[in-house]
Amino acid sequence: MIEAVGLTKRYGDKTAVHNLSFQVRPGAVTGFLGPNGSGKSTTMRMILGLDIPTAGSVTIGGYPYRKLPNAARQVGALLDAKAVHGGRHARNHLLCLAQLSGIPARRVDEVLGVVGLQEVARKRSKGFSLGMGQRLGIAAALLGDPQVLLFDEPVNGLDPEGILWVRNLMKALAAEGRTVFVSSHLMSEMALTADHLIVIGRGQLLSDMSVTDFISANSADFARVRTPDTEPQLREKLTSALTEAGGHVLPEQDGALRVTGLPLPRISDLAHEADVRLWELSPHQASLEEAYMRMTQGAVDYRSTIDQKAGLQQPLPPGAQPPMPVPGQGQPGWYAPPPPQQGGQAFTMPPGQQAPGGAPAGPYGGQGAPAGAYGAPAGAPNPYSAPAAPGAGQPNPYAQPAPQPPQAQPAAGAPAQPAAPAAEPAPSAPVSADPTKPEDAR
Numbered sequence: 084m085i086e087a088v089g090l091t092k093r094y095g096d097k098t099a100v101h102n103l104s105f106q107v108r109p110g111a112v113t114g115f116l117g118p119n120g121s122g123k124s125t126t127m128r129m130i131l132g133l134d135i136p137t138a139g140s141v142t143i144g145g146y147p148y149r150k151l152p153n154a155a156r157q158v159g160a161l162l163d164a165k166a167v168h169g170g171r172h173a174r175n176h177l178l179c180l181a182q183l184s185g186i187p188a189r190r191v192d193e194v195l196g197v198v199g200l201q202e203v204a205r206k207r208s209k210g211f212s213l214g215m216g217q218r219l220g221i222a223a224a225l226l227g228d229p230q231v232l233l234f235d236e237p238v239n240g241l242d243p244e245g246i247l248w249v250r251n252l253m254k255a256l257a258a259e260g261r262t263v264f265v266s267s268h269l270m271s272e273m274a275l276t277a278d279h280l281i282v283i284g285r286g287q288l289l290s291d292m293s294v295t296d297f298i299s300a301n302s303a304d305f306a307r308v309r310t311p312d313t314e315p316q317l318r319e320k321l322t323s324a325l326t327e328a329g330g331h332v333l334p335e336q337d338g339a340l341r342v343t344g345l346p347l348p349r350i351s352d353l354a355h356e357a358d359v360r361l362w363e364l365s366p367h368q369a370s371l372e373e374a375y376m377r378m379t380q381g382a383v384d385y386r387s388t389i390d391q392k393a394g395l396q397q398p399l400p401p402g403a404q405p406p407m408p409v410p411g412q413g414q415p416g417w418y419a420p421p422p423p424q425q426g427g428q429a430f431t432m433p434p435g436q437q438a439p440g441g442a443p444a445g446p447y448g449g450q451g452a453p454a455g456a457y458g459a460p461a462g463a464p465n466p467y468s469a470p471a472a473p474g475a476g477q478p479n480p481y482a483q484p485a486p487q488p489p490q491a492q493p494a495a496g497a498p499a500q501p502a503a504p505a506a507e508p509a510p511s512a513p514v515s516a517d518p519t520k521p522e523d524a525r
């Protein structure tokens with residue numbers, strides 16, 4: 084178990100981590116989330132004894148990392164996949180690490196198999212792609228067969244099959260009773276991988292709870308109601324009836340209605356009383372991404388000027404910081420995520436109820452893992468080719484072609500699209516302007 088108590092780190096007058104207390108328990112994947120610059124990497128570095136806390140402490144199995152006997156056998160970490168000697172062969176890189184910790188050479192070949200790099204084991208890592216580098220970093224983390232694993236954005240740069248492989252690997256490691264602490268900015272991935280979440284903002288703890296509780300606490304459940312597309316007057320009639328009954332009704336982009344404040348049976352009764360036929364009446368919970376956005380929107384330090392221009396961020400006086408978010412409450416005056424897009428969230432599998440093919444295929448969930456410490460069957464040919472989860476990307480069976488408005492209107496609060504040019508650009512104009520650059524720099 085990892086335990087932080089009052090963990091604080093200051094760099095000069097910058098407080099990167101402030102009074103952080105949490106536990107990361109074995110047997111589960113714990114996601115570590117927070118906006119850019121919120122202190123995730125700093126926290127991980129302190130856990131690994133690479134940074135000294137200004138105040139507080141963090142221990143692994145009761146010991147500070149630097150006092151752990153044979154730490155490399157107990158803790159494995161991927162912090163920065165690029166932190167390798169690029170001139171060394173992948174295998175030699177791992178061999179050096181193994182020798183430093185008294186790990187036998189055969190273990191190097193085992194982990195190369197686990198991460199699917201056998202074919203390039205004797206290639207210099209400076210020629211590796213981002214994803215191959217991540218795999219090498221994961222191999223290094225697994226080398227000591229540790230009980231505690233930390234991964235800082237492990238899926239960064241991986242292709243979809245690699246992402247699925249990492250997901251299954253994390254779950255399998257946790258299922259073996261290990262402590263798995265993983266940071267990521269990919270919410271959809273975290274929703275599928277993590278059991279528990281620790282969320283920080285500006286170095287402070289915002290939330291420490293299960294994924295399910297986090298979504299419930301930070302988003303309102305809602306009902307999706309759909310009337311026949313061919314009779315828009317029914318939609319208006321139902322909207323009035325639901326609003327009069329105290330419901331809050333928001334249009335979704337596909338023509339459905341998002342209703343909060345009324346239970347499903349009441350919505351059904353009201354529709355019946357108003358003589359409105361329904362094509363859909365379904366209960367929904369917001370996605371992890373929506374819940375995360377809602378929770379952290381006030382703790383985001385780096386925002387696009389495009390967001391400001393689009394009115395997604397309330398202007399603050401110069402130098403003022405937005406208030407820290409309060410768990411479970413919105414941030415008045417701040418951008419709230421729009422309703423899900425058509426087919427977007429309606430069929431997201433809740434965490435822990437993944438489609439059968441998405442479940443770990445075995446120890447580490449990857450194919451091609453050698454028999455050995457993990458008892459995995461040897462020899463499947465291509466470890467990159469983890470099977471895709473059936474059901475992933477399944478179309479919404481209720482989705483009807485949405486009626487096309489004459490001019491597409493952005494959803495309330497949604498980022499405004501750049502206006503289409505009124506005329507063909509002049510031949511000398513750049514073909515595509517970079518919207519991330521100030522206009523005078525394009």
Ligand SMILES: Nc1ncnc2c1ncn2[C@@H]1O[C@H](COP(=O)(O)OP(=O)(O)OP(=O)(O)O)[C@@H](O)[C@H]1O
Nearest residue numbers: 094097098099117118119120121122123124125126
């Ligand atoms: N060595 C350092 N010296 C000075 N400031 C630092 C140092 N390391 C981190 N910081 C600052 O501490 C804050 C937290 O940084 P950190 O890298 O931990 O955030 P993060 O949550 O990992 O961000 P990201 O999601 O972008 O990786 C940032 O403001 C960063 O600039």
